[in-house]
Amino acid sequence: MLRSVAATRYVLALREGGSLPAIVEADDLGLYVVKFRGAGQGALALVAELVTGEIGRALGLRVPELVFVEVDAVLGRSDPDAEIRHLLKASVGLNLALDYLPGSTMFDPAAGDIASPEIASMAVWFDAFVQNVDRTARNANLLMWHRQTYFIDHGAALFFHHNWETAEEKIASPFAASQHHVLLPWASEIAISGAKAKIIITADLLREILAMVPEAWLETPISSAAVRREAYLDYLMRRLAASPIFEEEAIRAHQRLV
Ligand SMILES: Nc1ncnc2c1ncn2[C@@H]1O[C@H](COP(=O)(O)OP(=O)(O)OP(=O)(O)O)[C@@H](O)[C@H]1O
Ligand SMILES: [Mg+2]
Structure with missing residues (x-):
């Protein structure tokens, strides 16, 4: 289960983030990067x-610790920036946040950052599994912190x-985007990572994770949260069964690099 905290102070907008995430202080005196429910793509x-x-x-x-953050209507009500005021107003209630990693820097191969074959291979497998295209050299979405x-x-x-539908x-899907993965040059053990992943990812694990998602983020006018959770589980289990397809694609993309 994720911890829950309440936001107490809006500290700083992270302008480089397309969804306008922000550093926020919470009632446990921790700093978090809040992803707001009221932003473009919604819940x-x-x-x-x-x-x-x-x-x-x-x-x-x-992955930095994930927590639920309660945003109160008074948070940022007097912020001079209208975009921030609107976003906070649309996000009153439950939001998601990551533990803020102070002093972290974005992974940058041009600056000499490298990854181990183990981490790089698992990362390429993982991003192909969840179909995450946001791990390119231009936008790595990887933070270096305490050399990790x-x-x-x-x-x-x-x-x-x-x-x-x-x-x-x-x-x-073979997920052709693997060829642009920022860690692909180091991903020499994708088959080994895939074998490990297939032991770790089970229906029980996915059920446990899906159970953490608040009902209100899943419900739609045509389907209940329970039905949605089953749909995610079904999709992800079938994607896992189809993993040889995206694994082979990623392995080929790696071989083309070396
Ligand atoms: N936990 C964290 N600790 C420190 N900095 C962070 C953390 N999470 C995000 N950041 C910083 O905030 C920026 C924006 O965050 P994130 O990439 O999650 O937002 P986004 O709106 O989805 O971004 P985009 O769509 O532009 O990639 C990151 O590029 C990073 O510099
Ligand atoms: Mg980003």
């Missing part, structure tokens, strides 16, 4: 952030959930 971006982040963590990748690599920004993963077609 589904938070569902992706939570479900994908916890799958990554289960696979042994470092942290995985952030999974809001655009699981993009099938924006259109359930066409989800079926995406289950067995």
Whole structure:
């Protein structure tokens, strides 16, 4: 289960983030990077952030702690920036946040950052599994902190959930985007990572993770949260069964680099 905190102070907008995330202080005196429910992609971006982040963590990748953050109507009410005021107003209630990693820097191969074959291979497998295109050299969404690599920004993963009608077609996708993965040059053990991942990812694990998603983020006028959770479980289990397809694609992409 994720911890819950309450936001007490809006500290700083992270302008480079497309969804206008912010550093916020909470009632446990911790600093968090809040992904707001009221931002462009709405609650589904938070569902992706939570479900994908916890799958990554289960696979042994470092993901900053995820917490629920309660945003009160008074937070940022007098902020001089109208865009921030609107976003906070639309986000009153439950939001998702990551533990803020102070002093972290974005992974940058041009600056000499490298990754181990183990982490790189699992990362390539993981991003292909959850169909996350946001791990390119231009936008790595990997933070270096205390010499370790942290995985952030999974809001655009699981993009099938924006259109359930066409989800079926995406289950067995080879995921050509693997060729642009920032860690692909080091990913020499993708088959080994895939074998490990298939032991770790089970229906029980996915059920446990999906159970953490708040009902209000899943409900739609045509379907209940329970039905949605089953749909995610079904999709992800079938994607897992189709993993040889995206694994082979990623391995080929790696071989083309070396
Ligand atoms: N836990 C964290 N600790 C420190 N900095 C963070 C953390 N999470 C995010 N950031 C910083 O905030 C920026 C924006 O966060 P994030 O990438 O999650 O937002 P986004 O709106 O989805 O971004 P985009 O769509 O532009 O990639 C990151 O590029 C990073 O510099
Ligand atoms: Mg980002």
